[in-house]
Amino acid sequence: MAKTTQVSPLAPETFPDIPPIAGVRAATRACGVRYKGRTDVLLVALDDDTQVAGVFTRSLTASAPVDWCRKSLPGGVANGLIVNSGNANAFTGRLGEDAVEQVVEAVADRLACRPSRVFAASTGVIGEPLNFKAITDNLEALAGDLAPGKWHEAAKAIMTTDTFPKGAVKEAQVNGVKVTVAGIAKGSGMIAPDMATMLAYVFTDANIPAPVLQGILAPVCDRTFNSITVDSDTSTSDTCMLFATGAAGNAAAFSGPDDPALADFRAKLEAVMLDLAHQIVKDGEGATKFVEITVTGAENDRAAKRIALSIANSPLVKTAIAGEDANWGRIVMAVGKAGERAERDRLNIAIGGITIAANGLAVDGYDEAPVTAHMQSPEINVAVDVGVGNGRATVWTCDLTHGYISINADYRS
C-alpha cells in the first residue's frame, strides 16, 4: 500500500546530482510485489571483482534476505544486488528462505555469476510470504534495462513509507586517484539502532579489498546510521552495504582500515552515510523537527551514546519538541533513566546554544526569547553535559507528532 502522504517538511529541495560510478549499473521496475503503480524492484549489476562490506540488523528475528547476506558476506565479492519493497520477507520461515534462494539464483543466472555473489534485501510488511515470482518473472526485463547512473530511480524503487528518495555523493582521493562515493537509502519508521537504516547502499569505484572495506564500514555505521532513531523500533531488515568496484584503479596495498592513505575516503564515506542518515531522520514518520542531541562529560563514549539515545527516544522529550516547548525537565528525566552515571548537581543543559540549566539548577533569568525562537525553527540542537568524565556522543532524531500516530495507526489495514 503506497501511502499518499505529503512530502516531509524537512525534505531536501532536490535529489542530489550523482554521477555514474564505473562498474555499477542499475534498473528498476514496477513488478507488483505488493504496491500498484510504482517501481518496487531494484536490480544492480556490479563488475567482476567488486569488493563488498556489510552491516546488518541485530534483531533476533532478522529477515530471510538478511540471513542470506550474512552467509554470503565472508566471500567478499559482489556481482549483483536485488532489492524489493512492499514485503520484508521476514517471519516467513522456510518459505522465506526458499523465496530468497529462488530470486538470488535467478539473478545469478542473468548476471552469469555464483548465487553467493548476489546480495538481497526485502523491505515492507512483515509476516506475509513474498510473491517471489513477481520478481523472477521480471528479471529479464530488468536485466535488459541495466544502465549506469540511475540513482534517483534506484532510491525511489526501495521506498516504503518514505516521502522522498534519499541519495548522497562525495568525491575522495585515494593514493592520488580521484574516486566517487555515492549512496542511496530508505527509511522512515521502525528506525532505531542497531542498524538504523532499514536499507542503505553505498557504491564507490575505489579499489579497496573487502576486509579493509569491512573494517572501515562498521565504525562509520556506528557514528551514522546507528546514531539515529525515529521511534526506537529496530527493523528485521536493516542492511547497510558498501560496494567497491575498483574501477578507479588506485593502488590498493593498504595496511588495514586505518591506513592513512584511506583517511580522505573514510571521511567522505562518513559524510555520505551521515547525509543519508540525516535524510532518514528528516523523513521520520510525522517529523516536523530535526533534532541533534550531543552528550558530553559521560563516563565514556558508550555511556554518552546511551544517554543521548535515552533522550532521543523519550516520547515526552519528543512531544515537547513537537510542541516547541524547551521543557528541559523532561531531558533531566531522560538522563536519569538512561542507567549511566550522571552528576545531578553538575548537569548542564543548553538548547540552541543557550545554557538554560547549569550545575543542576535552572539558570536564573536566562533569556527565554532566543530559546523560544530556536524551538520554533525546524532544526533543534540539544547539548547536555553530565559532569562525570570525557565521554561524548551525538545522535539525531525527530519529534513525535500527530502525523506519526496517523501514519501508524492504520498502516496495514
Place this chain on the structure above:
Amino acid sequence: MAKTTQVSPLAPETFPDIPPIAGVRAATRACGVRYKGRTDVLLVALDDDTQVAGVFTRSLTASAPVDWCRKSLPGGVANGLIVNSGNANAFTGRLGEDAVEQVVEAVADRLACRPSRVFAASTGVIGEPLNFKAITDNLEALAGDLAPGKWHEAAKAIMTTDTFPKGAVKEAQVNGVKVTVAGIAKGSGMIAPDMATMLAYVFTDANIPAPVLQGILAPVCDRTFNSITVDSDTSTSDTCMLFATGAAGNAAAFSGPDDPALADFRAKLEAVMLDLAHQIVKDGEGATKFVEITVTGAENDRAAKRIALSIANSPLVKTAIAGEDANWGRIVMAVGKAGERAERDRLNIAIGGITIAANGLAVDGYDEAPVTAHMQSPEINVAVDVGVGNGRATVWTCDLTHGYISINADYRS
C-alpha cells in the same frame, strides 16, 4: 496547570468504597503550590509505631523528596506523610533539599515526632523551585482537618495529569485476625519501570515489622507497578510506600517475608497493588485500550519480562493497537529487538486467545473475525511464546494515540 481533560474511557465507574484503617488519618487542602482551584497537598498522620517499607525510582536524577525518604527508610517507623502535586521538586539542587527539610520539620512539629519519621513526595513539573511556604503555611489547617477514611480526597489531591483518582482495597487474614489493605496511587504519563507508579501509598492495620514489610513489598512491586508502562519514560519521583499501623493487633512473630502466616496478606497486597497499577495504565495519557502482554517460553523470567516490555514499549505495536489492527509483524519486530533469545521458527503469537502465528509462520486461513472483534474491544490480550525455555512474564500497557500527543505537546506551556 490542571488540565481539563476528559476522564479516560477506561476509568472504573466509581472510586471504591474503602473503610477507615485504624491508626491512619488524612487531610487535603488547596494550598496553591501550583494549581488553582483544586486540592494539591495531602497530609497523613500515622499512629505511633507504624512500620514502613518503600521502593523508589532507580532514576539517577531522583527528586529531593526521594532522596529524603531513602535516607529515612532504614529507621522503619513512620508517623507522617506529606505529598504535594504540581511541582516535583526534582533537579532543584540545594534549594530542593532545603525545601524538603523545611516541610518535613514543620510536619514533625505538628505531629510531635522526629523529622526522620516523616516521609515526603512531590509530583509535577521538574526543575522549578518548590514554593514550600505554600505547604508550611497551611499545615496548621491541614492538621486540624485530619480524620480517618478520607481515601477519595487523598487520591484526588495527589493527581497531576490523571483523569481519575485511584484507590483499591482488600481484606486479609493474618494469624486469624482480619486486617485491611488499602491503597491510593497517581500516575498517567512518564510511566515505566523501574518503579512505575509515580506515587502509590498502601496502608494496613496489620501488625508486621518493617524488615518483613520491606521483604514483602519489593517483589510485589516487581510484579505490579514495575510491570506496567505507558510511555517508557521513568519518573524522577516514583515512590511506592507501605505503612502498617499494627492496630489490628495480630501476633507478629514472623520468620520473614515468606512466612506462611503472611500468605493471605501477601496475596491481598498484590491484588491491591495490581489493581492500582492497572488503573494507572487505564489512565495512561491518551489511552483508549488496556493491553495485557504475556510472554512465555523465554530463557528465564527476566528475559520474558524484557521481551514483554519491548513489545509494550514499541510505538509501532502501540499505534497498531490504537488502530485496532492485529499487526503481529510489529510484535515479531519487538521480540527481535529485545536482545533476548527467541527461536524465530518456534515463535507463537495469539491475540485475544486466537493463535495467528505458529512455529514462525502465519497460521494459514485463521479466522480473522474474532480477532478483529477482540481488537475493537477496550481490553486487548497478546500472548507470545518464544520457544526457548520456561521463563514467563506478564506486563500491562496502553495504546499510543493522538491523545498522548495532544496532552504532551503542550504540557508546560
